Amino acid sequence: MRKKTVLAAALVVTAGLTLSACGSGDDSAKSPVADVSAQANRPATVLDRPYTKPNLVLTDTHGKKYDLREQTKGRPTLIYFGYTHCPDVCPLTMSNIAIAKKKLPKADQDKLQVVFVTTDPERDTPAELAKWLPSAGDPSFTGLTGDFPTIQAGARQMGIGIDPPKKEKDGTVVSMHGAQVIAFSPKTDAGYVLYGEDTTADDYAKDLPKIIRGENP
Numbered sequence: 001m002r003k004k005t006v007l008a009a010a011l012v013v014t015a016g017l018t019l020s021a022c023g024s025g026d027d028s029a030k031s032p033v034a035d036v037s038a039q040a041n042r043p044a045t046v047l048d049r050p051y052t053k054p055n056l057v058l059t060d061t062h063g064k065k066y067d068l069r070e071q072t073k074g075r076p077t078l079i080y081f082g083y084t085h086c087p088d089v090c091p092l093t094m095s096n097i098a099i100a101k102k103k104l105p106k107a108d109q110d111k112l113q114v115v116f117v118t119t120d121p122e123r124d125t126p127a128e129l130a131k132w133l134p135s136a137g138d139p140s141f142t143g144l145t146g147d148f149p150t151i152q153a154g155a156r157q158m159g160i161g162i163d164p165p166k167k168e169k170d171g172t173v174v175s176m177h178g179a180q181v182i183a184f185s186p187k188t189d190a191g192y193v194l195y196g197e198d199t200t201a202d203d204y205a206k207d208l209p210k211i212i213r214g215e216n217p
Contacts, residue, residue, distance in 0.1 A: 043199045044207060046216050050190035051182065053077075056154035058117065058146035061130035066144055068115065068154075069189070076212045077113040077184040079191070081155050081162055083120035083175045084132040089197050093181060094137030100204035101138060108212050111186070114141045117154070119162045119177040121145045158182055158191055183207075187214035 053069050060066040068079075078097060082090035094116065101109055116133060118124035124132075129143030145151075148164055155162050160178035167173050179197035184190060193211065195203070207217035 043196060043203045044217055045194045047192050047194060050192035051158045053184055053189050053191065054154040054157040058144040059126055061126045061143045063126050072113050072184065073189060074186055075113045076111055076186045077115060078181050079115045079117065079184065080181045081117045081119050081160055081177050083118050084124050084128055085120065085173065089179050091136040093197065094141065096199065096201040097204055098138040099201040100208055103205045104208060108209065111212055112208065115144060116141055117144045117151060119151065120165045120175045121148055121151060183211045185214040193217060
């Protein structure tokens with residue numbers, strides 16, 4: 001797995017420009033918006049200047065308030081923005097993480113937090129997320145929803161761009177969103193590793209033990 005340390009300033013531009021059209025049948029919509037975004041598609045990037053965990057308060061699958069900073073404080077955490085009607089990238093990403101998690105010792109499985117934040121909150125209600133996450137990933141994964149502006153602002157704090165869902169002429173709803181997974185350290189609560197959409201289950205399996213310890217993969 002190829003890894004590279006880069007300056008955070010470059011990553012803000014990079015991550016924000018890489019958008020996946022999960023609801024589109026047009027493969028060109030999944031291409032990077034600009035050549036600079038190709039950096040984010042490498043399996044893992046250790047950030048020279050980590051992201052601060054966003055001050056994001058949303059609603060979980062039980063309909064309860066979920067304060068991202070408070071409820072993941074001091075815990076190894078993977079955060080991903082996507083939506084349940086995505087036919088490809090989102091379920092594959094959740095599945096890959098779930099497969100890798102199952103390879104961990106039970107104690108490490110209990111430590112790892114995986115947070116899925118919807119980019120399509122109008123359709124992704126708490127009930128919808130509760131039904132989708134166990135089949136797409138793992139029952140222990142946390143699903144969050146809320147109002148779109150709040151979600152979009154939280155994503156931007158991590159350099160991830162998302163656009164409001166848009167209905168195509170054929171009735172398909174497309175949600176354009178950055179497909180990066182960001183790992184937050186249990187030691188610093190900072191987002192210090194970025195994974196692109198091409199990251200495999202084996203890639204995550206190799207890295208997660210170190211992520212859980214707050215070490216560089």
